[in-house]
Amino acid sequence: MxxxxxxxxxxxxxxxxxxxxxxxxxxxGKLRAQFVLDDTVYLDGNSLGALPRSVPGRVEDVVRRQWGSLRIRSWDESGWWTAPERIGDRIAPLVGAAPGQIVVGDSTSVNVFKAVVGAVRLAGGGGEGREGAGVRDEILVDATTFPTDGYIAASAARMTGRTLRPVAPEEVPDALSGRTAAVLLNHVDYRTGRLHDLPSLTAAIRAAGAVSVWDLCHSAGALPVGLDEHGVDLAVGCTYKYLNGGPGSPAYLYVRRDHQSRFDSPLPGWNSHADPFGMTPDHVPASGALRGRVGTPDILSMLALEAALEVWDDxxxxxxxxxxxxxxxxxxxxxxxxxxxxxxxxxxxxxxxxxxxxxxxxxxxxxxxxxxxxxxxxxxxxxxxxxxxxxxxxxxxxxxxxxxxxxxxxxxx
Structure with missing residues (x-):
């Protein structure tokens, strides 16, 4: 030819x-051998990462030994119960976060909902939330965002009685005001691959007294994020792209440490209760990032993700x-x-x-x-x-x- x-x-x-x-x-280059690949040129890891070779054996152990033999004992003996925060601590250095601020579980969409509603509640208004907050009745959302983020932001606005205002990321500093409660932005545009300026935009949001929420789906595992360094308030991300967690692998929620005592999740499940087995009628939130948990963790996909993250060692x-x-x-x-x-x-x-x-x-x-x-x-x-x-x-x-x-x-x- x-x-x-x-x-x-x-x-x-x-x-x-x-x-x-x-x-x-x-x-x-030596890391390629840790993945199951053929002679195709695989350039779709921004949609679904390749399979790490360690995952199939780990999943077989979880199914055959942990579930098949130990059964319910695995919640304690195999560490199932602590998996959401343990795996969160493995993701933390990849996004520039100290341990104890990331919990793994649910989908990205569910975590966006938790984060946006939680951000509005953190921002407060009328004397609540951040110091100097007035009537914070507006949510800003990235006008070029992945569609689901926009849908959920609109739903969160309706639920919390706020107005949703789409703006281009570069227009956020001029759009901020005393009315702004929360700002939801994508770190990388899913269509174009454009990287937005997380440090300066986060600083502008903080200066305006609003709460930042960043979607890291197209940046985590591909580039430094610096959540702690840049003072990001809340962040979410998926794990099946550059983190290679597998199709539909659980997402994660980052709650900055100094917000954790006031983070009020709109989905207070039994797994986020301070005494989950107390089965009390009233919800008392757990301390720390565990407030971001909801229901029973998806153990099979979660432990597959944990095995996949081992390729990041060193x-x-x-x-x-x-x-x-x-x-x-x-x-x-x-x-x-x-x-x-x-x-x-x-x-x-x-x-x-x-x-x-x-x-x-x-x-x-x-x-x-x-x-x-x-x-x-x-x-x-x-x-x-x-x-x-x-x-x-x-x-x-x-x-x-x-x-x-x-x-x-x-x-x-």
């Missing part, structure tokens, strides 16, 4: 050679970020070299400070193009109406993968 005309702009041999050299010196999130930027830079360079002018348009920012760990390309007939790519062994996805998305998971994606994906994209177009 002949090479596409677009390759005349760059040397395939030189780019393949550079990819091989970069892979040979990649300090994270891995620096800063090293992951360095490789992520190098990978996405190299992919964009290969696309520019191989693809005919005008066939695709990058919509992911070129500036490192504004880029997550995915590259989004605007392309005519993107759905059909992605189907053709998948047929040829390049696995990405697309978003309506015309966006090709390629997620780069530094733990198992290499520079050779990036070059091959760009070359096959050029041939396909």
């Amino acid at each position: 002949s090479e596409p005309a677009g390759e005349a702009k760059g040397s395939r041999e030189s780019l393949e050679g550079r990819a091989a050299a970069l892979d040979a010196t990649d300090e994270l 891995v620096s999130i800063d090293a992951v970020r360095t490789k992520s930027l190098a990978l996405t830079d190299f992919f964009l360079e290969c696309v520019e070299a191989y693809v005919l002018d005008g066939a695709v348009e990058p919509v992911t920012p070129s500036a490192h400070a504004e880029r997550g760990s995915q590259v989004a390309l605007r392309c005519a007939d993107a759905g059909r193009v992605m189907r053709r790519l998948i047929e040829q062994g390049v696995i990405g996805d697309f978003r309506e109406p015309n966006i090709l998305r390629f997620g780069f998971t530094p733990l198992y994606v290499g520079f050779g993968d990036a070059e091959r994906a760009a070359r096959i994209l050029s041939r396909t177009l």
Whole structure:
């Protein structure tokens, strides 16, 4: 098969050679062997991370020994009861949080609901909540947010008697006022891969007396977050993307330590009770991040997640970020070299400070193009109406993968 005309702009041999050299010196390259992968180029880890090799054996042990033999004794003897906070402490360093502030359980959507309603209650108004709070009757939400976040923010606004106001993240500082109770933002835009300025936006929200809620679904495990360092109030995230927890693996909720005694969850279940087995008619919330628990933990998927997180032992999130930027830079360079002018348009920012760990390309007939790519062994996805998305998971994606994906994209177009 002949090479596409677009390759005349760059040397395939030189780019393949550079990819091989970069892979040979990649300090994270050895981690690829810890995942179940074939010879496809898997660039959809921003939707579903690859399977870590440690997970199947752990799940079999949970099913056969812990559930099959120990049965109910496993709540104590196998540590089932403490799994939500224990696994939360494993996630904590990946998002820049000290132990004791993250609880794992429920879906991202449920945790967004807990966080937004909890944020409104923390902000208070009329003398309650944050010092100097007035009538805080407005919730700001990222206008470009993942749809579910918007749906839940709207429901939370109706429930709490607040008004919902969608704004672009960069417009948040000017939109803040004494009316603002809570602000829900995405750290990385799921369509474009744009990284929003968490430190400065969080500082602006705090200065306005409002409560920040960050959705970390597309940043946790891909880049440093710095929840504690930057004073984030509440945060949520999924674990099945860059954390490789498996389809539908449980999400997590971060509650900053100095808010925990006042965090009032809208879902006070028996698992968040100070005395869960007391079975009293009144709810007395547990101390600490355990207030974010609701019902019985989903043990099978939770312990699969715990096994998956073992691949992060001794891995620096800063090293992951360095490789992520190098990978996405190299992919964009290969696309520019191989693809005919005008066939695709990058919509992911070129500036490192504004880029997550995915590259989004605007392309005519993107759905059909992605189907053709998948047929040829390049696995990405697309978003309506015309966006090709390629997620780069530094733990198992290499520079050779990036070059091959760009070359096959050029041939396909």
